[in-house]
Amino acid sequence: xxxxxxxxxxxxxxxxxxxxHRLNKDEPKPxxxxxxxxxxxxxxxxxxxxxxxxxxARHGVMTELDTGALSRYVVVWCRWIxxxxxxxxxxxxxxxxxxxxxxxxxxxxxxxxxxxMAQLESECGMxxxxxxxxxxxxxxxxxxxxxxxxxxxxxx
Numbered sequence: 231x232x233x234x235x236x237x238x239x240x241x242x243x244x245x246x247x248x249x250x251h252r253l254n255k256d257e258p259k260p261x262x263x264x265x266x267x268x269x270x271x272x273x274x275x276x277x278x279x280x281x282x283x284x285x286x287a288r289h290g291v292m293t294e295l296d297t298g299a300l301s302r303y304v305v306v307w308c309r310w311i312x313x314x315x316x317x318x319x320x321x322x323x324x325x326x327x328x329x330x331x332x333x334x335x336x337x338x339x340x341x342x343x344x345x346x347m348a349q350l351e352s353e354c355g356m357x358x359x360x361x362x363x364x365x366x367x368x369x370x371x372x373x374x375x376x377x378x379x380x381x382x383x384x385x386x
Contacts, residue, residue: 260293260294260295261293262287262290262291262292262293263287263293263294264280264283264284264287264292265283265292265293265294265296265297267279267280267283267301268297268301270301271304271305272308274308274311275301275304275305275307275308276304278304278307278308279300279301279304282300282303282304283300286300286354286355286356289355291354291355296354299350299353299354300354302350303347303350303351306343306346306347306350307343307347309339309343310340310343310344310347313336313337313339313340313343314340316334316336317334317336317337317340320334320336321334322334322337
């Protein structure tokens, strides 16, 4: 579909851009939770998944529907860590068998993973710029109905 991705209703409400005629009344409203890491993840990815899921849930943006996106993020994160380890081991430039000096191929791999991580971080609200688009509305002052009833005649 062309154009911008639609914002979820709860983000429209938080940002203050919600218009009643544009809201999806049938939009699913998943509950915030910390899902179990998928079984296909290795030990390191599972540990990162748990840490990130708890952090995101603490900020109200992790649901069980987000498991796939977070799984992709931790897989890419692990691959990035491996590529960075190779760059540290060999350096940013390497010498070929012919004696030429070239950029370490793992540098290109690491940069590709960084781009993938940035896209996934933005999708999940894990970057400052993606969070800056969201403004938390001040909670409405709750008025006790009984207090309002008692104060009704004081202004006259």
